[in-house]
Amino acid sequence: MIAVTSYVGGRWIDGGRTVARLVNPATEEPVAEVRAGGIDFDEVLRFARERGGPALRAMRFAERAALLEAASKALHAVRDALLEASIVNGGATRADAKFDVDGAVGTLAYYSGVGRRLGDGRFLVEGEGEALGRGARFWGRHVRLPLTGVAIHINAFNFPAWGLAEKAAVALLAGVPVVVKPATSTALVAWRCMQRIVEAAGLPEGAMQLVCGPIDGLLERLGPHDAIAFTGSAATAAHLRALPAVTRLGTRLNVEADSLNAFVLGPDVEPGSETWSMFVRDAVREMTQKTGQKCTAVRRILVPRARLDEVGSALGEELRAVRIGNPALDEVRMGPLATASQLADFREGVRRLEASGARLLLGGTERPQVVGVPEGRGFFVAPTLLRADRPREALAVHEHEVFGPCATLMPFEDVEDAIALVALGRGGLVASAYTDDRELVEQLLLGLGPWHGRLFVGSARIADQAISPGTVLPSCVHGGPGRAGGGEELGGERALAFYTQRVAVQGDRALIERLVGARNEA
Numbered sequence: 001m002i003a004v005t006s007y008v009g010g011r012w013i014d015g016g017r018t019v020a021r022l023v024n025p026a027t028e029e030p031v032a033e034v035r036a037g038g039i040d041f042d043e044v045l046r047f048a049r050e051r052g053g054p055a056l057r058a059m060r061f062a063e064r065a066a067l068l069e070a071a072s073k074a075l076h077a078v079r080d081a082l083l084e085a086s087i088v089n090g091g092a093t094r095a096d097a098k099f100d101v102d103g104a105v106g107t108l109a110y111y112s113g114v115g116r117r118l119g120d121g122r123f124l125v126e127g128e129g130e131a132l133g134r135g136a137r138f139w140g141r142h143v144r145l146p147l148t149g150v151a152i153h154i155n156a157f158n159f160p161a162w163g164l165a166e167k168a169a170v171a172l173l174a175g176v177p178v179v180v181k182p183a184t185s186t187a188l189v190a191w192r193c194m195q196r197i198v199e200a201a202g203l204p205e206g207a208m209q210l211v212c213g214p215i216d217g218l219l220e221r222l223g224p225h226d227a228i229a230f231t232g233s234a235a236t237a238a239h240l241r242a243l244p245a246v247t248r249l250g251t252r253l254n255v256e257a258d259s260l261n262a263f264v265l266g267p268d269v270e271p272g273s274e275t276w277s278m279f280v281r282d283a284v285r286e287m288t289q290k291t292g293q294k295c296t297a298v299r300r301i302l303v304p305r306a307r308l309d310e311v312g313s314a315l316g317e318e319l320r321a322v323r324i325g326n327p328a329l330d331e332v333r334m335g336p337l338a339t340a341s342q343l344a345d346f347r348e349g350v351r352r353l354e355a356s357g358a359r360l361l362l363g364g365t366e367r368p369q370v371v372g373v374p375e376g377r378g379f380f381v382a383p384t385l386l387r388a389d390r391p392r393e394a395l396a397v398h399e400h401e402v403f404g405p406c407a408t409l410m411p412f413e414d415v416e417d418a419i420a421l422v423a424l425g426r427g428g429l430v431a432s433a434y435t436d437d438r439e440l441v442e443q444l445l446l447g448l449g450p451w452h453g454r455l456f457v458g459s460a461r462i463a464d465q466a467i468s469p470g471t472v473l474p475s476c477v478h479g480g481p482g483r484a485g486g487g488e489e490l491g492g493e494r495a496l497a498f499y500t501q502r503v504a505v506q507g508d509r510a511l512i513e514r515l516v517g518a519r520n521e522a
């Protein structure tokens, strides 16, 4: 049995205490054990703050970029092993596994590029300088300096490789050491990534540590120059927000939580048009990719009332054709949910949507027909489409995220109504509008934009080029207000803000310009 261990203080630690037995969610066969214990969290933090931090801060951006490039190549070199781990531990099909693993490789490579562009500097300079007095000599400029503490990265179960990589890439590039805490249920993939990074990326000692299993007591030890980047449920986020380190000491906290992402079909879109096909294709992909276990998956599908039946039939036809089963088989398009508890939550969630007034069009809580698994085994569900004809009354469809292949179709009367319905989700990661009407796009941007971190506009002009809206790209921000956690990650260089302190430097212009200019030589 594989023992999933922790990497702290420059060595692998098997604390000997089994805290979880990981199973293949398709067959329920055991896959690995997560071992905890024997970790001194004071020592973990000291190692990061005193060894990893200074080593990273002494490097120039281009040097940190080289580390990220090495990490990206290191993961790419074991891509097949990572895909395999993702299939057996996460229930991902090969395509789903690629989404996670290639996302990790690509995001590290992308941030390596950002670092190369930042070049020889060790800190960031923001904007232009400004005269602050009557004359030209008293001058002000803004710079961003790396935090001198440690970044704790707490990841969700659904993207064990990408979650590890996208957070680590940004913190390391900023010059801040990281401690990664992967979700226990899919820790095998994160552990394999870390093994490879340790072996082949050449990170300085203390730059990156991995703690598998519980981290009780770690967060209580954080201070004002530390940061927590969290992805997961609103309930855990609420616990983190109340940590004394956060409330009293100013430990930074970024939250990426749940979201009831919406699709809006423009009234201008005719059945059979290119934009219509794109809308149907993307909705099906967003419902079924990673078995709907994506924070950016579509949960609400809003269409003009007159189109409800047609959209229901078009989606139903595609969703019924999705082959469900053992994700290790090539013909399978959708694997199981990741754990038994996700299955229980899914069923409970669907019942909750029904109780709120949505009716089932297909799927539901019953086990579907599956291929390639022993009878009765695995945490399988069918693509599940509900319909809420009175969406203002069926409030659960705007409030409860069913974390699986589940979405609710609903009508809107006009654009204001669509915007108001989407807003009932109280803040999301991404809203997607499908329309070729430019004026409508402006209305939707103004109406939906403030409630989201990202607005995707699908149209005939990009139908053959665009990737599906649930894909998070490192160059565009990821996060959202309100329910989505109020956080922000990625977005190119913007992401470094979380790990750096903005400082306004005021004084003699010549001195400041030399300092700022000298950042490259310092």
Ligand code: NAP
Residues within 6 Å of the ligand: 154, 155, 156, 157, 158, 159, 181, 182, 183, 184, 185, 213, 214, 215, 231, 232, 233, 234, 235, 236, 237, 239, 255, 256, 257, 258, 259, 294, 295, 401, 403, 429, 479, 484
């Ligand atoms: P979760 O239960 O909150 O777990 C997330 C992470 O927090 C795991 O690593 C978990 O560790 C850890 N954790 C739990 N309790 C903790 C505590 N008291 N102190 C420190 N860490 C703690 O969430 P989940 O059910 O795994 O994830 C699904 C949710 O995440 C969904 O709601 C989804 O929408 C959201 N999500 C959001 C994004 C985004 O980017 N916005 C991305 C993916 C998922 P253990 O596994 O050891 O419990």
